[in-house]
Amino acid sequence: MHAANDYTLEELRKEARLGQAGTETLARTVPVIDLSDFEARRAEITDQLWRAAVEVGFFQLRNHGIPLAQVRHAFAMSERFFALPQAVKAQYPLRRNAGWESLTQVRPSAGVPDQKESYQITRPRMAGLYPSEDELPGFVDTMLAFEQASWQVGMQVLSCFAERLGLGRDFFTQAHHPASDTYQCTLRLLHYYAIPESVQDRLDYVRGGAHTDFNCLTLLYQREGQGGLQVCPGKDYDAPEWTPVPPDEGLITCNIGDMLMRWSDDRLLSNFHRVRNPLPGEYMGPRFSIAFFCQANTDVVIESPEGKYPPITAGDYVAERMKANYASHGR
Numbered sequence: 648m649h650a651a652n653d654y655t656l657e658e659l660r661k662e663a664r665l666g667q668a669g670t671e672t673l674a675r676t677v678p679v680i681d682l683s684d685f686e687a688r689r690a691e692i693t694d695q696l697w698r699a700a701v702e703v704g705f706f707q708l709r710n711h712g713i714p715l716a717q718v719r720h721a722f723a724m725s726e727r728f729f730a731l732p733q734a735v736k737a738q739y740p741l742r743r744n745a746g747w748e749s750l751t752q753v754r755p756s757a758g759v760p761d762q763k764e765s766y767q768i769t770r771p772r773m774a775g776l777y778p779s780e781d782e783l784p785g786f787v788d789t790m791l792a793f794e795q796a797s798w799q800v801g802m803q804v805l806s807c808f809a810e811r812l813g814l815g816r817d818f819f820t821q822a823h824h825p826a827s828d829t830y831q832c833t834l835r836l837l838h839y840y841a842i843p844e845s846v847q848d849r850l851d852y853v854r855g856g857a858h859t860d861f862n863c864l865t866l867l868y869q870r871e872g873q874g875g876l877q878v879c880p881g882k883d884y885d886a887p888e889w890t891p892v893p894p895d896e897g898l899i900t901c902n903i904g905d906m907l908m909r910w911s912d913d914r915l916l917s918n919f920h921r922v923r924n925p926l927p928g929e930y931m932g933p934r935f936s937i938a939f940f941c942q943a944n945t946d947v948v949i950e951s952p953e954g955k956y957p958p959i960t961a962g963d964y965v966a967e968r969m970k971a972n973y974a975s976h977g978r
């Protein structure tokens with residue numbers, strides 16, 4: 648745990664002020680953007696993405712090109728992974744966004760660990776961290792294909808932002824180049840534990856504490872019936888209003904992260920979100936989600952067009968943020 652004054656980045660100072668409080672509003676909705684016929688509709692799609700990123704920081708993609716069967720298969724594999732015995736998963740401990748952890752992520756806003764386990768794939772760092780084919784047949788192939796498919800969608804979206812920022816259409820594709828050893832995009836499987844009866848009314852039992860993401864762009868897959876994700880698009884951190892982001896298995900939920908906010912001189916918004924606990928009477932079973940974090944390669948320098956922030960490598964930037972998010976610094 649860190650005291651607020653340990654933080655060197657402004658994002659963290661904000662995060663430390665934002666607890667679990669706040670009210671839920673249904674007034675705002677997260678825009679849904681249709682990616683079909685992408686090349687022919689690029690200008691129109693870019694307008695919609697830009698507006699959503701500037702106003703809400705969150706949007707959902709329809710007709711993104713990843714078949715529903717592939718999404719469902721990835722979730723089925725994820726559930727099988729988390730169902731492995733603890734001793735098997737513990738052979739693959741988390742280090743630098745690669746591997747498995749349970750109950751170790753402490754969001755500065757919450758001060759207690761998220762009630763979840765996760766397994767992260769950051770391709771260049773996976774030596775010794777994949778379950779064997781005997782333990783989980785087909786897992787690695789399924790997840791690498793899903794990682795690749797998610798990267799494609801992420802780069803399509805980022806190409807629109809790059810063009811609008813005057814950086815050139817391929818700018819972020821180069822910055823997230825998958826052939827490099829410095830690649831650090833991450834596929835993260837998430838399993839929020841079923842909520843035991845004894846803690847269903849406890850406020851200090853938190854599924855996913857409020858935070859902003861520290862990458863460029865997050866793609867999130869949610870399961871129908873397993874809601875709870877909320878976004879706080881406003882700037883009032885002391886009286887936050889939360890908007891639900893409803894799960895729909897045909898949509899990919901996207902949000903801007905701090906890295907792209909910095910890269911855009913704060914034009915694109917990285918907003919707070921959290922996974923709230925179910926309320927009494929709601930489904931209390933496990934919740935599964937999968938996130939893909941587009942995170943620029945470690946050696947890429949983040950230098951914004953207007954120079955609002957000093958240059959920093961993406962590697963240094965992420966390392967600083969991770970230090971503040973884990974009880975032990977072993978991520």
Ligand SMILES: O=C(O)CCC(=O)C(=O)O
Nearest residue numbers: 837860876920922936938
């Ligand atoms: O599981 C979710 O719905 C959100 C996950 C998330 O915000 C994160 O891992 O950064």
Ligand SMILES: [Fe+2]
Nearest residue numbers: 858859860920
């Ligand atoms: Fe997040």
